[in-house]
Amino acid sequence: MSGVNKNIVILISGSGSNMAAIVETAQAHRWQDRFGARVAAVISNRDAAQGLAWAKAQGIATAALDHTTFESRDAFDAALMAAIDVHTPALVVLAGFMRILTPAFVQHYAGRLVNIHPSLLPAFAGLKTHQRAIDMGCRFAGATVHRVTSELDHGEILDQAVVPVLPGDTAEALAARVLSQEHLMYPRALERLLAQA
Numbered sequence: 001m002s003g004v005n006k007n008i009v010i011l012i013s014g015s016g017s018n019m020a021a022i023v024e025t026a027q028a029h030r031w032q033d034r035f036g037a038r039v040a041a042v043i044s045n046r047d048a049a050q051g052l053a054w055a056k057a058q059g060i061a062t063a064a065l066d067h068t069t070f071e072s073r074d075a076f077d078a079a080l081m082a083a084i085d086v087h088t089p090a091l092v093v094l095a096g097f098m099r100i101l102t103p104a105f106v107q108h109y110a111g112r113l114v115n116i117h118p119s120l121l122p123a124f125a126g127l128k129t130h131q132r133a134i135d136m137g138c139r140f141a142g143a144t145v146h147r148v149t150s151e152l153d154h155g156e157i158l159d160q161a162v163v164p165v166l167p168g169d170t171a172e173a174l175a176a177r178v179l180s181q182e183h184l185m186y187p188r189a190l191e192r193l194l195a196q197a
């Protein structure tokens with residue numbers, strides 16, 4: 001991550017609460033002054049993603065690319081790369097971006113691509129992580145910030161947050177407990193990456 005302007009592009013699919021936590025931390029912790037870093041754009045594969053409206057209201061550039069209108073995964077990822085690269089990103093941050101990425105996409109952003117996953121990786125890659133943790137009788141659950149490789153939910157672990165699984169937990173209750181920790185951990189992990197650069 002070099003250069004003075006470290007643009008961050010955040011990809012979302014839904015509510016964007018992690019994205020909002022990152023934007024708010026970037027402001028509160030003066031990432032622009034300290035690291036030359038700013039959230040330059042928020043991009044979604046869903047036009048209706050709540051987080052897009054929030055980002056727009058903050059004055060952040062937004063874009064939506066509906067993946068269902070593309071002929072193939074390759075075509076979507078190529079268009080997504082073009083939309084991202086307009087902002088010459090130092091970091092591309094996946095924050096609840098619910099798409100499997102092509103190897104070409106991952107390769108293009110090698111060293112610049114990070115994700116948050118709602119489990120303690122390497123346990124429970126993939127979907128329905130909270131229900132699977134409950135069904136397995138896990139006493140602890142959590143979330144992981146990791147670098148992205150072409151293998152789904154793998155790559156170097158940058159940080160983890162742990163929460164207890166409580167008796168009688170539903171997937172929704174556990175997800176909310178994990179999410180509140182994600183909001184603290186993801187901005188902190190990104191700040192560490194920016195500080196290292």
Ligand code: GAR
Nearest residue numbers: 014015016017018019096116117118
């Ligand atoms: C978060 O819990 C995130 O870890 C998860 O989606 C949620 C998005 O919430 N990501 C994945 O499941 C990725 N496979 P948010 O839109 O409110 O940040």
